[in-house]
Amino acid sequence: MTNTLHRFGDVESFRDDYVIFAIPSRGKNDKGSVPKLRQFLEMALPYHPVNLGDALHGGALRPSREMRPTAHWNRDMTPDFRAVIAGVDAPTTVAAVFDNRPAAEDFLKAVKTADLGMCVNISTSIDGAEQCCHAADQPRHSVGYSLGFEGKTEKLPNTQVLMLSTMCGHGMIGFSLAKKMIDWVKEGRRTPEQAVTYMARFCSCGVYNPSRAKRILEDARHRMR
Amino acid sequence: MFINPKKCVACGNCTYVCPMGAIYIDPAINRATIDRNECVECYGCFNGLSQEHLNPAVVRTMRSFFKMLRLRFEPEPDVCPTAAFEPDKLEWPRTVRRAFSDPRVPHESTGVSGRGTEEVKTNDISGRVKVGEVGFTIEFGRPGVGVWFHEIQKMASALAKAGVHFEKKNPVTSLMTDVATGTIREDVLGEKVLSAILEIKTTVDRTEEIIRLVWEVEKQIDTVISIGVGTRCDEQGEENVVAPILERLGYKLARAKTNVGLGKITMKDEEARQPEPAGAIM
Numbered sequence: 001m002t003n004t005l006h007r008f009g010d011v012e013s014f015r016d017d018y019v020i021f022a023i024p025s026r027g028k029n030d031k032g033s034v035p036k037l038r039q040f041l042e043m044a045l046p047y048h049p050v051n052l053g054d055a056l057h058g059g060a061l062r063p064s065r066e067m068r069p070t071a072h073w074n075r076d077m078t079p080d081f082r083a084v085i086a087g088v089d090a091p092t093t094v095a096a097v098f099d100n101r102p103a104a105e106d107f108l109k110a111v112k113t114a115d116l117g118m119c120v121n122i123s124t125s126i127d128g129a130e131q132c133c134h135a136a137d138q139p140r141h142s143v144g145y146s147l148g149f150e151g152k153t154e155k156l157p158n159t160q161v162l163m164l165s166t167m168c169g170h171g172m173i174g175f176s177l178a179k180k181m182i183d184w185v186k187e188g189r190r191t192p193e194q195a196v197t198y199m200a201r202f203c204s205c206g207v208y209n210p211s212r213a214k215r216i217l218e219d220a221r222h223r224m225r
Numbered sequence: 226m227f228i229n230p231k232k233c234v235a236c237g238n239c240t241y242v243c244p245m246g247a248i249y250i251d252p253a254i255n256r257a258t259i260d261r262n263e264c265v266e267c268y269g270c271f272n273g274l275s276q277e278h279l280n281p282a283v284v285r286t287m288r289s290f291f292k293m294l295r296l297r298f299e300p301e302p303d304v305c306p307t308a309a310f311e312p313d314k315l316e317w318p319r320t321v322r323r324a325f326s327d328p329r330v331p332h333e334s335t336g337v338s339g340r341g342t343e344e345v346k347t348n349d350i351s352g353r354v355k356v357g358e359v360g361f362t363i364e365f366g367r368p369g370v371g372v373w374f375h376e377i378q379k380m381a382s383a384l385a386k387a388g389v390h391f392e393k394k395n396p397v398t399s400l401m402t403d404v405a406t407g408t409i410r411e412d413v414l415g416e417k418v419l420s421a422i423l424e425i426k427t428t429v430d431r432t433e434e435i436i437r438l439v440w441e442v443e444k445q446i447d448t449v450i451s452i453g454v455g456t457r458c459d460e461q462g463e464e465n466v467v468a469p470i471l472e473r474l475g476y477k478l479a480r481a482k483t484n485v486g487l488g489k490i491t492m493k494d495e496e497a498r499q500p501e502p503a504g505a506i507m
Binding site for chain 1: 240241242244267272273274275277278279300303304326328329343344345346347348354360362364368369419420436440448450452454456457458461463464468471476477478480481483485487488489490
C-alpha cells in the first residue's frame with residue numbers, strides 16, 4: 001500500500017523526513033533477497049537513522065508481550081536497530097528513516113555503490129527526493145505523487161493530530177492516541193520523547209519518524225491548529 | 226477481536242489506541258467493549274499494546290481504592306495491564322476486514338498480500354507504468370475513518386463505466402465478480418475495513434478526466450479519499466508531463482514516492498512462480 005506516501009504536511013514539514021526503502025519485486029528479484037535487505041539496513045547505521053523497519057516485524061521500538069510492572073517507572077526507550085536487522089527473515093520491504101537530507105543523500109550514494117539490485121524508493125518531499133537523486137548522480141525512474149486527502153475531510157482532526165497519525169500510513173496510530181499524546185505533553189505529564197515512543201510502538205513496519213514527531217509535539221505544546 | 230471481561234480492568238488505555246474508535250468502557254458492566262460493527266479487525270490493539278499479566282482482581286481493587294481517594298495512577302498509555310485482548314476466530318466475510326486492515330496479514334481472503342500492489346515502487350524492473358501511462362491509486366478510508374465496501378462499489382462502478390482497467394493483482398479487484406463493470410461480490414458489501422485501494426492504469430491524456438470523475442463520485446461517498454498518481458520520468462530523471470496537469474487541476478504537489486531506478490532482475494523466468502514477498506508494502 002501507499003504507506004509513506006500520504007503523510008500529512010506541507011513541503012516545509014518534510015524537511016526532516018526522509019524514508020528510504022528497499023523492496024524486492026516478486027518473481028523478478030525476491031529470491032535470495034534477504035541478505036541484501038539486511039545489508040541495506042546495516043548500511044544505514046553509519047548515517048544515524050532515526051528508525052529502521054521491516055514490514056513483517058516492525059520498527060526499532062516494539063511493544064512487549066511480557067512487560068514488567070516496574071517498566072512504568074524505568075521503561076527502556078532505546079531503539080533497537082540490531083533487532084530489526086537480525087529479524088529480517090523473508091523477502092519484504094525494509095526501510096531506513098532519516099531526519100536530515102545530507103544523511104539521506106550519503107546513504108543513497110552508498111546504496112547505489114553497493115549495487116544490491118533491490119528496488120529503492122525515497123518517500124519525502126518531491127524536491128527532497130530530487131536532491132538526493134542528484135547527489136547520488138542517479139536519474140529518477142518513476143514518481144508517485146500524493147494528491148493529499150479529499151472527500152469527507154470534515155471527518156479529519158486538526159493538522160497536528162493528522163501529522164502525527166499519518167506517519168503510520170497503515171493507520172495503526174489512532175487520532176485519539178495522537179491527540180492524547182499532544183495533551184499529555186501540553187500538560188507536562190510526559191516529555192515529547194516519551195510520547196513519541198508510545199506512538200512509534202504502534203507502527204507495524206517501522207517507518208514512523210520519531211524526530212519529526214518530536215518536533216510536531218514541541219510545536220503543539222505551544223499551539224493547536 | 227475480543228476483550229475478555231474476566232481480565233479487563235477498565236483502565237481505558239485501549240479506548241485511545243483503536244484507530245476506529247470502536248472500543249469504549251461499557252458502563253453497564255464496567256469493562257472495555259468492542260463495537261463489532263465499527264471494529265475493522267486491524268489488531269492494532271492486540272499487536273500494538275504492550276502486555277502486562279497482572280492479576281485483574283488486584284488491579285481492580287487498587288483502582289477502586291485510588292478512585293475513592295481521588296488519586297490517579299498514571300500508567301504507561303500503551304499497555305494492557307492484564308493482557309485482556311484475545312483474537313477470536315473470524316469467519317467469512319468478516320475475514321475480509323482483517324485482510325484489509327491488519328498490515329501484517331497476507332490477504333488469505335483474496336490471495337494478495339497488502340492492501341495494494343507494488344505500484345511504481347518496483348516500476349524500474351516491472352515496467353508496469355510505461356512512458357505515456359499513469360497509474361492511479363484511489364484509497365478509501367485513510368486516514369482514520371474507514372470505509373464500507375458498498376461505498377467503494379460506487380467508485381468502482383463509475384470507473385468501470387469510464388472504461389478503465391483495474392489492476393489484476395489488487396485485493397479489491399480480486400473481490401470483484403465482474404471486473405468489466407467493477408461489481409464487488411455482494412457478501413462483502415456490508416463489511417467495513419480500515420482502508421482499501423482501487424488501482425487503475427490509463428494513458429496520460431486521460432489524467433484530468435479520471436480525476437474529475439473521482440471528484441464527482443467522491444461527493445457520494447461517506448469517507449475520505451487519498452489519491453496517488455504514478456508515472457515514468459524521462460531519461461534525465463525529469464517529470465514534466467503529469468505534474469503540470471495535476472497542478473492545473475489545483476493540486477499543490479508536496480510529497481511523492483520516488484523510484485530511484487536501482488532495481489535489477491535477478492531471477493530467471495522459471496523461478497518467477499514464487500510466493501510474493503510477504504508483509505505490507507510501504
